[in-house]
Amino acid sequence: MAKAIAMASLVGSGPQRGMMRVAWLLLAAGLAFLPLRWLGWLDFLTGWLALGWLLVLPACGIIWLAAERYLNRAAGIDNDGIFFSGWHTRGWSALAAGSVLTAFYTGLYFGEDLVWPGSAHSLHDWLQAGLYQYFDPLARLLTGRVADKWFVYSTLYSYAVLLFGVRMLLKYRHQTYQVWRTLSVIFFQLSFAWLVPLWLQAMNQPGYYFSYWWPLKPEYLYPGIWLEWLGKQEGGFWGLYFLIFSAFISLIGVPVLTWYFGKRWYCSWVCGCGGLAETMGDPFRQLSQKSTRAWQIERWTIHTILLLIIAITILLWINSIYKGELLGAWSQAAARWYGFLIVSAFGGVIGVGFYPWLGSRIWCRYGCPMAAILGLIQRFYSRFRITTNGGQCISCGNCSTYCEMGIDVRWYAQRGQNIVRASCVGCGVCAAVCPRGVLRLENGPLLDRQGTEKNMVL
Ligand code: SF4
Ligand code: SF4
Incomplete structure (x- = not known):
């Protein structure tokens, strides 16, 4: 009975159901483009028409579905029926979506090396012919070249943040904080992580991402890239400018902003990984593990990876200063393995492909070395905290359920304690989602380990 009521609230009234069917049809037509094209049924669609079908139809379907679901109800968080929906709780549709995402990321990062036995073509060749080529018109417009895999990747990534960002805006339209935060991640992804790097590449300059820094983008502090950027400096100032910007933001910008705002200024307002998790990953946020064991594992893995990248960066610089005589190719091999295992396999394939299985912030919680640094500053030297009005808490558990970082928020709320956790992305x-207005995100005086105020010394 409870399930029937929940499902009725999900599908809506008669006319609404009709509109949703149309939206589903648009989405299905968009997703069918690649298989139909593969069968040769849509060969008449070329250039912009093919790309338009591929991108615009699913976009219309998803935004229409979100509008039907959220705008036909009073503004407010609507999580009715979440735990009766297979999409939200590892049902077959979620598992299928996770498999497609995982396969796409595997093909993207490792496609050149994956060759089917007896075939002359790698997975990359299949993706080039079956997907990447449709992006040529847009790539020519923005960069003057045909689309390569990184163009397609960054375009689809930005497309997902924009599309599901609109869904977030509709869902959380009653919350000013959520609206501005979502607009911010859309802006940073579309500009600093997509258009600006493409524009720089079109001018034969390094495709620098202004929204990623070491150690999230570890090569930005490797000696090899410094030499390359300074080489590109001939006839321009970009290489030197990037180096100064990277050094400034890593050494001064990150600590100061995190002291002032907590890690939320980056993880929930700027970062592209966080941007995708907060938009496309939102339907899966309740899947994050809440156990104490998960908390223990998270602290070990994230800090181990931080130590690893610090050690690798130092070794690379030592090796560079001694012109390779001290460590030979060993430090380069360590950097390559880090890139393969941590950045590509963990951050890419698992970090995004496993959203529908493990929740939306797997990488941010267990792997990201940038989040580890921000978390340490937030935990021990930041003004950010979530304050709780314990007397109002009815122990419903919504807060803990929808915390994507697996924090048992209710535990603190019931005790009226401030929440100062390294992993909280703000x-x-x-x-x-709190029905009683118990929780507030605030900046204020520093807190000690018990969550009480202490004197602030800079
Ligand atoms: S505790 Fe932090 S990470 Fe968890 S939901 Fe609240 S603000 Fe987000
Ligand atoms: S803080 Fe709010 S959401 Fe969390 S248990 Fe208490 S009443 Fe529920």
């Missing part, structure tokens, strides 16, 4: 969803 997404604010715990406060948004």
Whole structure:
């Protein structure tokens, strides 16, 4: 009975159901493009028409579905029926989506090396012919070249942040914090992580991402890239400018901003990984593990990876200073393995492909070395905290359920304790879903380990 009521609230009234069917049809037509094209049924579609079908139809379907679902109800968080929906709780549709995402990321990172036995073509060749080539018109317009895999990747990534960002805006439209935060991640992804790097590449300059820094983008502090950028400096100032910007933001910008705002300024407002998790990953945020064991594992893995990248960066510089005589090719091999295992396999394939299985912030919680640094500053030297009005808490558990970082927010709320946790990304969803207004994200005086105020010494 409870399931029937929940499902009725999900599918809506008669006319609404009709509109949703149309939206589903648009989405299905868009997703069918690649298989139909493969069968040769859509060969008449070329250039912009093919790309338009591939991108515009699913976009219309997804935004229409979100509008039907959220705009036909009063503004407010609507999570009715979440635990009766297979899409939200590892049902077959979620597992299928996770498999497609995982396969795409595997093909993207390792496609050149994956060759089917007896075939002359790698997975990359299949993706080039079956997907990448449709992006040529857009790539020519923006860069003057045909689309390569990184163009397609960054375009699809930005497309997903924009599309599911609109869904977030509709869902959380009653919360000013959520609206501005979502607009911010859309802006940073579309500009600093997509258009600006493409524009720089079109001018034969390094495709620098202004929204990623060491250690999230470890090569930005490797000696090899410094030499390359300074080489590109001939006839321009970009290489030197990037080096100064990277050094400034890593050494001064990150600590100061995190002291002032907590890690939320980056993880929930700027970062592309966080941007995708907060938009496309939102339907899966309740899947994050809440156990104490998961908390223990998270602290070990994220800090181990941080130590690893610090050690690798130092070794590379030592090796560079001694012109390779001290460590030979060993430090380069360590950097390559880090790139393969941590950046590509963990951050890419698992970090995004496993959203529908393990929740939306797997990488941010267990792997990201940038989040580890920000978390340490936030935990021990930041003004950010979530304050709780314990007397109002009814122990419903919404806050803990929808915390994507697996923090048991209710435990703190029941005790009226401030929440100062290294892993909290300040997404604010715990406060948004609380029916009693118990939680507030605030900046204030520093707190000690018990969550009480202490004197602030800079
Ligand atoms: S505690 Fe709240 S603000 Fe922090 S990550 Fe969890 S849901 Fe987001
Ligand atoms: S959502 Fe609000 S009322 Fe419910 S347990 Fe959390 S703090 Fe308490």
